[in-house]
Amino acid sequence: MTIHADTPPVSSATGRPLTKRGQETRRRLLEAAEQVFADLGYHEASIVKITEHAGVALGTFYLYFDSKQSIFEALVIDLNSRVRHSMSEAMAGATNRIEAEGLGFEGFFRFTAEHPALYRVVREAEFVSPATLKLHYERIVDGYRAGLDAAQRDGEIAAELDTEVVAWALMGAGELIGMRYLLWERDAEGRPPAKIDPAVLAGMSGFIARALRPDTTEGTDR
Amino acid sequence: MTIHADTPPVSSATGRPLTKRGQETRRRLLEAAEQVFADLGYHEASIVKITEHAGVALGTFYLYFDSKQSIFEALVIDLNSRVRHSMSEAMAGATNRIEAEGLGFEGFFRFTAEHPALYRVVREAEFVSPATLKLHYERIVDGYRAGLDAAQRDGEIAAELDTEVVAWALMGAGELIGMRYLLWERDAEGRPPAKIDPAVLAGMSGFIARALRPDTTEGTDR
Structure with a gap:
């Protein structure tokens, strides 16, 4: 392939x-x-x-x-670049990395609400084309990690964080939050929600902000 | 079903x-x-x-x-109760909730290394039996959440955390860390690792500890 x-x-x-x-x-x-x-x-x-x-x-x-396989792989790649675009577009207005993280998730959830196919296609990719699945995750993580590394250099996030591990952890967190609160959620008429519950987004952003923020003793000489 | x-x-x-x-x-x-x-x-x-x-x-x-479907569903339920057992066994030695979280992940990763089928079976469950997939995730989250709620009452983790959202986020984080550093990892001979890299586990535990720890001003009157 x-x-x-x-x-x-x-x-x-x-x-x-x-x-x-x-x-x-x-x-x-x-x-x-x-x-x-x-x-x-x-x-x-x-x-x-x-x-x-x-x-x-x-x-x-x-x-x-x-072939069917090749359009499937092209679709994973296409959804991947579009979800990343949606994330970076959402992050553009942020004034610091921690805010950017919250907005990035908002972009991810917005895309997921509009393209519920993302999850099913990505999960089938595990069986249909494992290499494409890997690429999908690695591209998102690479982007994440680059942002976290830059923020770490600037003292915007804690120096002790392992940015690679954190990038995978954050992506996993976003994936299951999207599954639970978008794909599984139904309103009174049985319809999926048009967007994620703001309280869930706030809970998620708060959790991430706590995990990433520098220690109070860090960067005091800046 | x-x-x-x-x-x-x-x-x-x-x-x-x-x-x-x-x-x-x-x-x-x-x-x-x-x-x-x-x-x-x-x-x-x-x-x-x-x-x-x-x-x-x-x-x-x-x-x-x-039927084939019924043994598949029984297998998901069985793997689920065994992975939860592995997690709670690992957590038994913890002296506080934040330490327990780290140990719980260690238990999860240990089980994943021994039962790489867990991931494939769970992911296929999305297509074969969505209700069983839901049950699998909800049971893990329910256990998590109960532990986080108790820890919050005891002031061991931050009061402001939304424990339900955090439980889903942590489970997602664990899932992708396991995928990346166990299922995808290969040693020089092409074999999967027998256990997760301790540096990755430390990175993950550190990330979680930062996210959960109470603010320094919290609980000072205890």
Whole structure:
């Protein structure tokens, strides 16, 4: 399996970069795949169902992807870059790292509420394409860790924290909070919530702020 | 689906409690199921493969379980009670809640190293039996939360923490740390580690201790 991620998509048939119209068709196929994989699961999903859902001819599919496996992997990569985008967009307004963490989670939860497929697709990736699953987690953690390292250098978070371990811990915390309070939650009409309960977000942000904040004796000579 | 958990196992054929020998056969079947589901996944696994692996006649299976789905659910429940046992056993020596948290994770990681099937089975449960998956998480969280609530009453952890949210966050943190540093880790010979890297455990315990510890101004009148 080769993953060309964060590089412009190319045609699987010609190997050349896609035109603007080609990119739109590829996007339509990915959106259809998100729906079909989430509704049916990997085994029941098929290329025919994806192209039907996308309103695209079956033959056209192969200009973009080689197989069901390859569109599945492309979908994980695509959801991954979009969830990271949603997180960094949310973090942009922060004035320090601890605030940024809280906002990053808000971005993650917002994306999860809009794309409940994220969880199902990522969990199936464990069986369908373990390497892509790994990539998904590693990319989020790498981003996290870089932010934590920078904050540590600036004295914004405690010096003693192991930023790699903390990055994995925070990602896991976010994942299960999202599962419990978004995917499992239903309102009186049985609908999933449009956004996470602000009290839960506050509880989560408070927990993270406590864990990350520098000791009061740290950085006093700054 | 009916889940009779934490009650003595009964024969699926007679509805009566199992004899000691019956319990041993049931245990053999569950151990075989753990191996078979972990190696092959739910779809490829079969009752025949499980009974062959257990060295038990096919007909005997139905004295204990009704179907592949029912032994899968029983396995999740069984792994769940064993991982919780491993955690509480590890916590028994703690002198306070923050130390207990660190030891509880050690118990969780020890069980994960010995039963790598836990992760695969739990993740497949999302697709095979969502209600059992929910039960698995909720039982761990309920135990956690009860401990955190008691510690909060005793002033051992910060009063402001939302113990329910924290319990979900901690479980998620433990899950991904276990995935990254046990399931994905390989030594020079390509073998999974027998136990978690002590530095990772220390990083995790330190992170949790920081998040939970009471503010220095708290409890000074105690």
